[in-house]
Amino acid sequence: MTAAEPPQPWQWPEATWREHVESVRAGRRLVPSRWPGGARAAVAISFDPDHETIPLRDGETSPGRLAQGEYGARVGAGRVLDLLAEHHVPATFFMPAVSALLHPEEAKEYASEPHEIGVHGWIHERNTLLAEQDERTLISWARDTLAEITGSVPTGIRTPSWDFSDSTLDTIRQLGFDYDSSLMADDEPYEIVAEGTPTGLVEIPVDWIRDDAPYFTMDRYGSVRPYTRPRDVLEIWIDEFDAAYRDGGVFQLTLHPHVIGHRSRLVVLRELLAHIRAHRDVWFATHADLAVAARAEATRLDTAGASS
Numbered sequence: 001m002t003a004a005e006p007p008q009p010w011q012w013p014e015a016t017w018r019e020h021v022e023s024v025r026a027g028r029r030l031v032p033s034r035w036p037g038g039a040r041a042a043v044a045i046s047f048d049p050d051h052e053t054i055p056l057r058d059g060e061t062s063p064g065r066l067a068q069g070e071y072g073a074r075v076g077a078g079r080v081l082d083l084l085a086e087h088h089v090p091a092t093f094f095m096p097a098v099s100a101l102l103h104p105e106e107a108k109e110y111a112s113e114p115h116e117i118g119v120h121g122w123i124h125e126r127n128t129l130l131a132e133q134d135e136r137t138l139i140s141w142a143r144d145t146l147a148e149i150t151g152s153v154p155t156g157i158r159t160p161s162w163d164f165s166d167s168t169l170d171t172i173r174q175l176g177f178d179y180d181s182s183l184m185a186d187d188e189p190y191e192i193v194a195e196g197t198p199t200g201l202v203e204i205p206v207d208w209i210r211d212d213a214p215y216f217t218m219d220r221y222g223s224v225r226p227y228t229r230p231r232d233v234l235e236i237w238i239d240e241f242d243a244a245y246r247d248g249g250v251f252q253l254t255l256h257p258h259v260i261g262h263r264s265r266l267v268v269l270r271e272l273l274a275h276i277r278a279h280r281d282v283w284f285a286t287h288a289d290l291a292v293a294a295r296a297e298a299t300r301l302d303t304a305g306a307s308s
Contacts, residue, residue, distance in 0.1 A: 024169055026185035027193035028301065030202060030294035031249055039283035041245040043276055044204065044252045044290050045084075046092040046181065048158065049077060049110070051103065051258060053096040053124040057160075069258055073103045076261020081109060083266065087273045090114035092287040094158040094181070097142040098123040104149050111150035116286040118181070119143050121160035132167040139171055156287050158182050162206060169194055172201070179204055179291035181252075188249045189294040200298070202291040204252060210240055211254040216265065234268040238275055245279060250290065 009017070035042045052069035055061070084091055093110035095117055100107035111117040121127065122138040122145075130138070139157070147153040157172050159182040169192065172180060179202040180192070192201045208214045215228040237253065244251040260269055276282060285293070 022195055023166070024164055024183075025193040025196075026183075026203070027191035027198050028298070029186065030189045030191060030297045030301075032293060032297045032300070033248075035283040036285075036289075036293060037283055038281065040248055040281040041279075042250045042283045042285055042290060042293070043089075043241070044092065044250060044285050044287050045089060045255070046094060046158075046253065046287060047080060047255050047257060047260075048120055049073070049093055049095045049099055049103075049106065049257050050120070050124050051096075051099045053099050053121075056098065057124045057126070072256065072258025072261060073099075073106060076257030076259075077103075077106050077109075079261050079266055080255075080257050080269075083270060083273070084115075087277055089273060089284050090116070090286050090289075092116045092118055092156065092181075094118040094120035094156075095146065096120045096122060096124045096160065097145040100146055100149050107146065107149050108151075111146075111152040114286070116154075116156070116288050117146055117150055117152060118154045118156040118158060118287065119146065119177075120158050124160040126161050127159050127168060128161055128163050128165045130165065132165070132171075135165055135167060136171045136175075140175060143175065155179070156181060156204075156291065158206070169199070169201075173199060178202065179287065179294075181206055181287055187244065187247075189290060191294075191298060200295075202294045202298075204250075204287050204290055204294075206252065206254050209236065210252060212259045212265070213256055216259050230265050230268045234271055237268075237272050241272070241276055245282070251276070 049072060051072045052066050054069060055065035093115060095107055095110060119142045122142045125138060127135050143154055155178040157177050157180055159168060162182050181204040183203050184205050184207050186205050189202055189204050192199045192203050215233050216226045217224050218226055241251040
């Protein structure tokens with residue numbers, strides 16, 4: 001190593017790697033003994049209607065690539081909404097602002113009862129590669145655009161890259177979001193801690209296991225290929241729900257209309273919802289509803305701690 005080269009991670013002093021680890025951390029779990037209505041477990045289904053924004057983000061403008069995203073708006077979204085209505089399931093739709101501008105009537109449906117619309121970036125940008133001010137501007141634009149189109153101000157955010165830059169947490173707190181759904185430190189909702197200090201911001205964690213894209217995504221020229229049969233994915237998701245139900249926790253799922261909306265895959269979602277619906281003591285919630293319940297548990301914990 002020369003004097004001009006930064007130290008490698010294995011050369012970092014303890015203070016350096018501790019600083020990185022502690023910048024954004026999972027705090028206390030926010031899981032009540034019973035969910036609203038006395039439910040044993042909570043279910044939070046979400047969709048990311050990315051549509052054409054994935055290729056547009058990368059400057060890919062070929063009709064073929066854009067058509068893959070258009071399928072989500074033209075076919076998948078309607079099928080998804082019909083299925084949710086059939087099973088009386090509310091959902092949260094994290095929608096990039098450009099996607100909402102392309103499909104404003106669809107965005108309005110997502111913001112209508114019983115559903116919820118949330119922020120998912122401007123054009124599905126990779127937020128971890130942005131300068132602080134650029135990230136702040138795009139998140140602000142995205143929130144304001146969704147509010148203008150739908151008449152509903154989003155209270156939650158899911159970053160397009162499922163990650164935080166050095167400035168993401170400060171940005172979403174300053175913009176007044178109630179919750180985030182981008183990180184993976186737990187199965188259950190938790191409070192985000194910044195540099196050892198609780199923030200009050202609720203995290204509703206995601207995971208690639210409970211996401212349709214890793215199982216089914218296809219890239220013509222790359223190495224990404226679908227590698228799992230839809231019914232094998234159904235088995236994984238049923239096992240995830242069953243374990244959450246036994247634990248009295250949360251089953252959170254992330255889907256995409258252009259991915260799950262295909263016929264053979266929608267069959268799997270239909271069977272999953274039927275399996276969950278067979279359990280009568282389950283609370284189906286939007287992510288915003290879940291965040292409210294989590295904050296109520298935080299208040300209970302604060303009160304109990306103050307009185308002890």
